[in-house]
Amino acid sequence: MVETRLRDGLRTNGDVNRPHYLVCGQDALVFHLVNELLAADPQIRVTVIVPYRRRPDGPDVRALRGVRVVKADRLDEETFRTAGVAGAAGLALLHQDDVGNIHAALCAQAVAPDVRLVIRMFNTELGNGVQRLFADCAVLSDASMAAPAFVAAALGEVAPTYFRLGGRTFYVARRSEIRPEHLVCGLADTSDPNRPLLLPADQSTADLVLAEAAGQQPGTERAARRLVRARRRRQPIRTLGRAARSFATRKIGIATLVVLAVVLLFGFLLAPTEHVNLWDSIYVTLITTVSGADPETEKSSIAQMMQVVLTLAGLALIPLITAAVVDGMVNARLALESGRLQVDREGHVVVVGLGNVGTRVMGQLTDLGIEVVAIDKDPAARGARLANRLNVPMIVGDAAREEILAAASVGTCQALVVVSTDDVTNLQAALNGRAAKPDLRVVLRLFDGDLAERIQQAFNIDISRSVSYLAAPSFAAALLNRAVIATIPVDRHALLVAEVPVAAGSALVGQQLGEISRPAGVEVIGLTRAGRTRVEWSPPDRKAVRAGDRLTVVVRRANLGRLLREGTPQPPAAPVSPVTAAASESPASTDQPPGRPSQRPSAVRPPRPRPQPEQPHPPPESDTPA
Structure with a gap:
């Protein structure tokens, strides 16, 4: 059974002329992706396919306003037909099941062969093979996107973000770690760790910058090398101390240490008794302990007693050493099987x-x-x-x-x-x-x-x-088929590196680059003139934008949609005829039912019609509407 409903809000899904996108899933990535889509373009219609049973953890995507919700436990052809995948511009499959997402993609392709697919997969090798099965498909892994940020944070370094464009490689670094000639633009002022300022108007205050790579290792790798060298220097001392602590804490280890102490004590006392030097005393002690001593009745009673004690100690020492070795091997095996650690660690x-x-x-x-x-x-x-x-x-x-x-x-x-x-x-x-x-x-x-x-x-x-939150912009860009080159995480925020085409008749034509970069949240770092392939990096602010140019920008995620709309020409407004003007100024006729809009001649169309009242989506005959 499939249930559908439309969450009340400002966006309605009744206008079929607006782009329609489908998202499958119910976790936090789905929630953030839907928010990204709704913020990118007010004209977008979004349908979310969720299971009947809601997950207790994470946000509820069904609470978003202006989103059509389809409830279905199986992502099969019937579900996709009900959700309207045949006329959709894109479909995102975001369940945490690689095989399930592949099966859903095949079902969606059977209904709509030309729909754009964005598939979430953990196994990237499998994803590369699956991507070749579909005509228009992008395979992304949110774990692969977010893991470098966690690794860098664990090492106290900047997230290793790289991207290559125009024959150059760019990366994120601290301003103090790069040369001034390698600086491209400032990204954030992180002097206040709780409130970083993204793309500040005064670029000199940004301590986190975008730089051009010049053969220098990123901060994460340098930090890792420092930690490895420090651990290697401490390794011998730590190993000896750890072995001594673990050996002395066991009962069998304590017994072995007691026997060794007895051997050392009596070996030291044997030298003055036998009237021999230190080396001879060590030799006699070892031979007596390991192999025993021949009885010598002519020796003094003290020497004979020492020989007896050393012989007995030798009989106990060898089994104790054997038991200690076996105990260590058994404990190591048990630790491997059960996951328990038997040793202390440092710097991990x-x-x-x-x-x-x-x-x-x-x-x-x-x-x-x-x-x-x-x-x-x-x-x-x-x-x-x-x-x-x-x-x-x-x-x-x-x-x-x-x-x-x-x-x-x-x-x-x-x-x-x-x-x-x-x-x-x-x-x-x-x-x-x-x-x-x-x-x-x-x-x-x-x-x-x-x-x-x-x-x-x-x-x-x-x-x-x-x-x-870190992965949602990349998924949204892939679903909208936008030229997002890279995503730069900054604390709990994200900056996008994107390419913005400038079409003839758009609002960006004629503006200077400084005027485009002046609003907070936009920084133009490259300009490609119409008909050319060479990118001019760090162009001066006084240059004017022409039709056909392409701008390479670092932009806040909330401003990318606005910038893309400004680069698209607006449709010309249709002239208003006298009949239409008179109809719009005159009150509704008396025989018109109240609450209904006045009828217009079929030959006259308004320049920008208002959205029609929300109409319920007709479900299939076998389905029950919510």
């Missing part, structure tokens, strides 16, 4: 949650040479196999419990990355980690953006990230 990164994002973060940190300890409730989590293959210790348990964090040595780690799908667990783990180590760098994933900002300020959590 603890990753909580091995879902889509946590698996990516763990893999990228390991590739950078950073030691990682993983925590997840599910022993068969998505990233469990990768953790086993990378020899990453994995603790199975609830990260909200203090003993689980203690087992991961959170008190000596350099960062705690909490990326599970449960906001309550994430927040509790972050607070417990901060209690164990007050200066701990915490990277927290929360689905609710407003809650994340308030927690970041109230609990002094260093960084909070929303995967869906």
Whole structure:
């Protein structure tokens, strides 16, 4: 059964001339993507296909105004026909099931072969193969987009954002880390970590900038190399201290240490008794302890007693050493099987949650040479196999419990990355980690953006990230088929690098570049003249825009739609005929029912008709409307 309804609001879905987009799913990415679509163009119609049972976590996309909601548990051909995919401009499949999204894409293609598809997939290798099956398709991974931001935040560096355009490679860096000649534009003033100022009017105040790559390693890789070198320098001392602590805490280790102390003591006392030097005393002690001594009745009673004690100690020492080795091997095997750690660690990164994002973060940190300890409730989590293959210790348990964090040595780690799908667990783990180590760098994933900002300020959590918020602009750009080149995350905000075409008759023709960049939230970094392919980087503000030019801009996500509309020519207004003017000025006839618009001659059309009152969508015969 399929149910449809239209959420009351300013946008109506009755106008079939406006572009129509379908979104399938019900998590936070769907919520942010729908908001991106509605903000991009007021004329867009959006239909969301959700299951009957709502997920308890995350925002409710059904509460958005002006969105048509279709309830269906199966994404089959009947569901897509009911939702109107045949006339849609694009379809986004955002369920967290790669195989399910592929099946839904095949069903949608059977109904509408030409519809543009945007498919969310975790397995990017599978996605590359699937993309070739469809004529117009984009395969994106929100985990791949967001993971670099989490990794950079864990290392205290800027997110490694790269893009290549016009034969040049650009990246995000701190102003202090680049040369002045490599500067392209300022991105943000982060002097206030709680309220970063994006694209400030005074570019000199921006400490986060866009720069041209000139053979310099990004900040994330430099930070990782520093940490690896520091860990290697500390490795011998840490290994000896760790071995001594773990050895002395076991009963069998204590017994071995006692026997060794007896051997050393009596070996030291043997030298004056036998009237030999130090070397001979060590030799006699070792031979007596390992193989026993021949009986010598002519020796003094003290020497004979020492020989007996050393022989007995030797009989106990060898089994104790054997038992200690076996005990260590068994404990290591048990730790590998059960996920318990038997040793303390220092300078590592603890990753909580091995879902889509946590698996990516763990893999990228390991590739950078950073030691990682993983925590997840599910022993068969998505990233469990990768953790086993990378020899990453994995603790199975609830990260909200203090003993689980203690087992991961959170008190000596350099960062705690909490990326599970449960906001309550994430927040509790972050607070417990901060209690164990007050200066701990915490990277927290929360689905609710407003809650994340308030927690970041109230609990002094260093960084909070929303995967869906970071990935939504790229999904929206792919669905709208816009030329978005890159997405730059800045704290909990995002900047877009996009190409804006300037059509003849548009509002941008004749304007100077300085006038376009003057409003907050827009920065023109490149200009490509009509009929040319060479990009002029950092053009002067006095240059005027011509028809056919292409602007490369860094823009806030809310301003991209406005800029694209200004680059599109507006349709000319139709002349108003006298009949139409008289009809619009005269009152409605007396025989017209109240509340209905006055009838107009069929030959006369208004220049811009008002939207008609909302009409319910006729459901299929077998369907029941909401």
